[in-house]
Amino acid sequence: MLDRIKSILKDPADLTMETMDNGYTRMELCFFPSMCDLKEIKDGILIPFSYRFDPDEFRRMLNSDLCFIEAGKPEEWGNMLLKGCALLEYEGKVFCYAAIRKMQDKPADTEVEASLQGPQSAFTEDLDLNTYLLRLRYNSPTLQAEKLEKGELSNTRIMIFYDRNLVDEPSLEELRKKLKNIEMKLVQASGQLGMYMGGSRFSMFPITLKTERPDRIAQLIQRGKVALLVDGSRFAIALPVRFFDFMHAMDDDYEPFWMGRLIIAFRYIGMLLSMTLPSLYISISSYNPEFFRVQLAFSVDGSRAAVPYPSFIEVFIMLFMIEALIEASIRLPRFVGSTAATVGGLILGQAAQQAGLVSSIMIIVTSVVAISNFVIPNSSFSYSIRAMKYIFVVASIFYGMVGVIITMFLVVVYLCNLRSFGQPYLSLFKQGEEQRRARRGAESS
Amino acid sequence: MRKIGLLIAIFALLSGCGIKDIDKRFFVVTTGIDWTGNPEKPYRVSLRLAITSSKLESGSSKTEIISTDAASLAEGVRHLKSYVDKELDFGHCRTFIMGKQLLEHGNLNAMSWFARRRDIQRVANFAVGEPDALSILRVQPISERYPGNALFLTFNREGTESPYIVSIPLFDFTRRHFEMGLDPVLPIIRTAESTYIVDRVLLLDKNNMRLALDPAETQLYNMTANRIDKSELVMPARGRDGRIVMTVSQIRTKIRISHAEVPQITMTVKLRGMLEESPPNQLGENWKEIERQLGQQFSDRMEALLEKIRDAGVDPYGFGLHYLATYFGGKEDFKHWQSVYPNVKFKVVAEVKVTGPGVVR
Known part of the structure; x- marks a missing residue:
């Protein structure tokens, strides 16, 4: 066996290949120490083979223990080793022992989608643990799982989960078709997969939902969606999704009804503000000042008196600053992160206005835009809104108020046109239908 | 990519020249129009311009007044643009004042300039300046926080809510000017030192002023x-010193016009309110009697007022329009109405309800 492996893997330095002799008989053992749990190898193979050796028992163990799988095909050996299995040849038969090193053994804490009073556990970067988390929350015999591998070089394991009574069949078919067509060398993150899979890398809005919360995935599966778990990524993908799913935080379901609705309403207002406020500032202060109340018009007029550039340049200056600040605080290491916020806050808040570079109203506009963008619960959706804002700004530079209104209309048209795995993106009444289907599913099962 | 670039280039070409930053605009806060008496250039157009600052304090408002004589309003305003360094913007001009002499001599049809301009808001208020518009514009109220605010607050009921102030926005003024059976009215602004007094109303027919009502x-x-x-209802207390004053908190008016040869107009007015002032010991007595007396007094005064208005030949209430609307009137009916209007009879029924004596017991 060892010669065969040598010919496949060309004897890498981190591969251990041993021929072991315990005095009675010999065994060939081969594994990657870095990828295997050494303690398991010791407990599972070395101890029974060395000082507890009993030929009958050892043979029985190899044949009946669930951890040992007979590996008859030599061409699979390389992949098995690379997945973290140990291979052993005993009495002419080759066995594979799954002693994969696990980095995580407990669920992670939510980091991106924090919840105040909901569950605090999140998916990890280990697929098996993620499967456990999902099965734990969706403990039903109807939960169906499919397994596949993607990526020529990464050989990433992917699991597809859905409830077989509730799932939307056409979407599932489309997903399978799209997965089949994907040819990637490396699958590193679920987002990457989601992007390729959507067939819409240039879409302005995300059409698959990424989440790190097992409770959200369980809820989506219950609503007939399909979930994809990717090994090595702590984000699961759910599809098909609608516009409104992105504005939903799990806390909405855990808080009293009316408070939840109120917060959702604020979230939509925040989204609209974050998208349109800079463009409204341009169009009102450069095209239609009669839109303001007279007090505000006069104070904008007064505060803009020192500003040398037209309003859209002012807007671009401030928007660039705030985007740079947000980007910097995401990428910076935690230790220096607060420095960026302090420096940025000082510059944005005071100095820019005192230097006469921007008006004081613009500072308020900028901060409202930034803060209300953070209100959006889903980060990929909030990226979309951040980008949409610039389309509005450009429209308002050329056409003023009319431009903003027409762009808004165009955005709605675009959203109506968008499809997420065959389902309309902006369908208002899908949810009711899903709930009816869920009820039907519960009755039939 | 090339297509997108081309599209952007086309969009850029399409844009108008409307972009003008707010700090490059001069906001007109009050416009005044006077009669010069010169037949060549009959109109004197005066604009009160706001000088803005980012700090607003009581009495900090600064304005600039520019004025010119012209043959028409549009020419006057265009000429005035050459007096200033920024673009004139009428978007926040919410008060238009016409001199009293203009209404005596001028022709209201020439005023269509207001209704045609896109940037003049339809909620801008109209008023008459006494003795002329320019002198009203020159007043600088001490309490004014920002330019032109005092007149905005006076007329749009955001600030003071006086029963003496009649506000006529542009849309209403135009409607009254063109509608059959409804005539325009205008509040009269007078000045006293550094404040405005608005407590009278001027009734007009379609073209000229006819009658000014006292406060x-x-x-x-x-x-x-x-x-x-x-508002209030007032009468002297019978048999005692002092007066009985009732504040009206709710008022309903209903007009009915009979279909007789000479129609009779019945106006039913329901008033509710509390006694704000009354002589001592009055409260224990019969309120019904007070209500009856107040109502009687109100309807007597109302009938006198309506007859006065009728005799001046104007119809600010829109009785004519009401008549036409009730009886499917056409042009013939309106002619008939115009011929009988000087003879119509008025009946005012006042139902006064006193809800209480206020918070005293």
Whole structure:
């Protein structure tokens, strides 16, 4: 066996290949120490083979223990080793022992989608643990799982989960078709997969939902969606999704009804503000000042008196600053992160206005835009809104108020046109239908 | 990519030249139009311009007044643009004042300039300046926080809510000017030192002024025509010193016009309110009697006012329009109405309800 492996893997330095002799008989053992749990190898193979050796028992163990799988095909050996299995040849038969090193053994804490009073556990970067988390929350015999591998070089394991009574069949078919067509060398993150899979890398809005919360995935599966778990990524993908799913935080379901609705309403207002406020500032202060109340018009007029550039340049200056600040605080290491916020806050808040570079109203506009963008619960959706804002700004530079209104209309048209795995993106009444289907599913099962 | 670039280039070409930053605009806060008496250039157009600052304090408002004589309003305003360094913007001009002499000589049809301009808001208020518009513009109220605010607050009921103030926005003024059976009215602004006094109303026919009401009549007109509450009913207390004053908190008016040869107009007015002032010991007595007396007094005064208005030949209440609307009137009916209007009879029924004596017991 060892010669065969040598010919496949060309004897890498981190591969251990041993021929072991315990005095009675010999065994060939081969594994990657870095990828295997050494303690398991010791407990599972070395101890029974060395000082507890009993030929009958050892043979029985190899044949009946669930951890040992007979590996008859030599061409699979390389992949098995690379997945973290140990291979052993005993009495002419080759066995594979799954002693994969696990980095995580407990669920992670939510980091991106924090919840105040909901569950605090999140998916990890280990697929098996993620499967456990999902099965734990969706403990039903109807939960169906499919397994596949993607990526020529990464050989990433992917699991597809859905409830077989509730799932939307056409979407599932489309997903399978799209997965089949994907040819990637490396699958590193679920987002990457989601992007390729959507067939819409240039879409302005995300059409698959990424989440790190097992409770959200369980809820989506219950609503007939399909979930994809990717090994090595702590984000699961759910599809098909609608516009409104992105504005939903799990806390909405855990808080009293009316408070939840109120917060959702604020979230939509925040989204609209974050998208349109800079463009409204341009169009009102450069095209239609009669839109303001007279007090505000006069104070904008007064505060803009020192500003040398037209309003859209002012807007671009401030928007660039705030985007740079947000980007910097995401990428910076935690230790220096607060420095960026302090420096940025000082510059944005005071100095820019005192230097006469921007008006004081613009500072308020900028901060409202930034803060209300953070209100959006889903980060990929909030990226979309951040980008949409610039389309509005450009429209308002050329056409003023009319431009903003027409762009808004165009955005709605675009959203109506968008499809997420065959389902309309902006369908208002899908949810009711899903709930009816869920009820039907519960009755039939 | 090339297509997108081309599209952007086309969009850029399409844009108009409308972009003008707010700090490059001069906001007109009050416009005044006077009669010069010169037949060549009959109109004197005066604009009160706001000088803005980012700090707003009481009395900090600064304005600039520019004025020119012209043959028409449009020419005057265009000429005035050459007096200033920024673009004139009428978007926040919410008060237009016409000199009294203009209404005596001028032709209201020439005023269509207001209704045609896109940037003049339809909610801008119209008024008459006494003695002329320019002198009203020159007043600088001490309390004014930002330019032109005092007149905005006076007319749009955001600030003071006086029963003497009649507000006529542009849309209403135009409607009254063109509508059959409804005539324009205008509040009269007078000045006293550094404040405005607005307590009278001027009734016009389609072209000229006809009748100016005194403050008490103005209040009555405003109560019945515009249902302005926060007004008052007053009468001397019978047999005692002092007066009985009732504040009206709710007022309902209903007009019915009979279909007789000479129609009779019945106006039913329902008033509710509390006694704000009354002689001592009055409260224990019969309120019904007070209500009856107040109502009687109100309807007597109202009938006198309506007859006065009728005799002046104007119809600010829109009785004519009401008549046409009730009886499917056409042009013939309107002619008939015009011929009989000087003879119509008025009956005012006042139902007064006193809800209480206020918070005293």
